[in-house]
Amino acid sequence: MPPLLELRNVKMYYGVTNGVVKAVDGVSFVLNKGEAMALVGESGSGKSSLAFTIIRLLPRNVAEFSGEILLHDEELGTVDLAKMSEEELRRKIRWKKISMVFQASMNALNPILKVQDQMVEPLVLHLGLSKQEAIKIAEEALLSVGLAKDVLTRYPFELSGGMKQRVVIAMAIMMKPKLVILDEPTSALDVITQANIMNLLKELKAKFDLSYILITHDIALASEIADKIGVMYAGKIVEIAPSDIFFRKPKHPYSQKLLAAVPSLREEKAIEYIPGDVPSLINPPTGCRFHPRCPYMIKGKCEREEPPRKQVEGSEVACWLY
């Protein structure tokens, strides 16, 4: 069976006054049906840009966009989202095949418009459903996320943060997509509500055989749900590995540093910080982009040549140490 989604050498650069920001710079990976991949990495590494590239919601200042974004779908066959027209994406792909829970989206719900207006109207306006059909779909989606149907008649300001996040997740799953992209889905919530939302996401994944791309800089959260982990650094995926292998034996020095920076309640360990900052993506370092911050930098090699990603003991890693 082909994978659900396959990215091949995807690039997306933003044009800015002083050059181009190489936010997504040659990203390739596959995601299988029912699989959850967490994309981790520091702020500014390009995770959200990659998500918007996949669903093709790009701002006007895109300077370059290339590569293949192949969706293998039972109904549509294999389609390259990178080549689809905006009209086709709107009609066939967004929300029906791929949906997204945007960063901070629960706060983007209009507080003075009833939930019904925000869930049902788009189905009527964009997908041409009758109001009755749309209400039925919205009610079912609310039930699937553990909310009562009558939430439809409430205003967002009457709901708690956790309930609002459930509404946003209901919106993402209501058209029964195959893939949901979740951009920091629990970042504005307290830890207990976070755990409830993660449990809900697990349940929905199993019930609807969903695939997820979960964007987070919270590695502990990623370990909760992800079947595999992709580590992004300065516009590139430097390591991709099944979760069990990744957490037992991260291979890329950057992955090792990311894990060492996670505090643990169970064991006493000194938390390490990664020295330096994520580099500018306008003028990224030559060779391996992590070399200026890497403790294992091989002089004459790492700053000159870009390491290819290769298979190392069950992981794929782009590093000259291997």
Ligand SMILES: Nc1ncnc2c1ncn2[C@@H]1O[C@H](COP(=O)(O)OP(=O)(O)OP(=O)(O)O)[C@@H](O)[C@H]1O
């Ligand atoms: N519309 C834009 N125009 C120019 N540069 C942008 C634009 N959007 C994002 N960037 C830049 O692209 C780079 C990657 O940003 P992105 O938001 O994708 O990273 P991220 O890993 O998702 O970070 P965070 O975790 O903070 O959301 C950053 O340098 C950012 O400033």
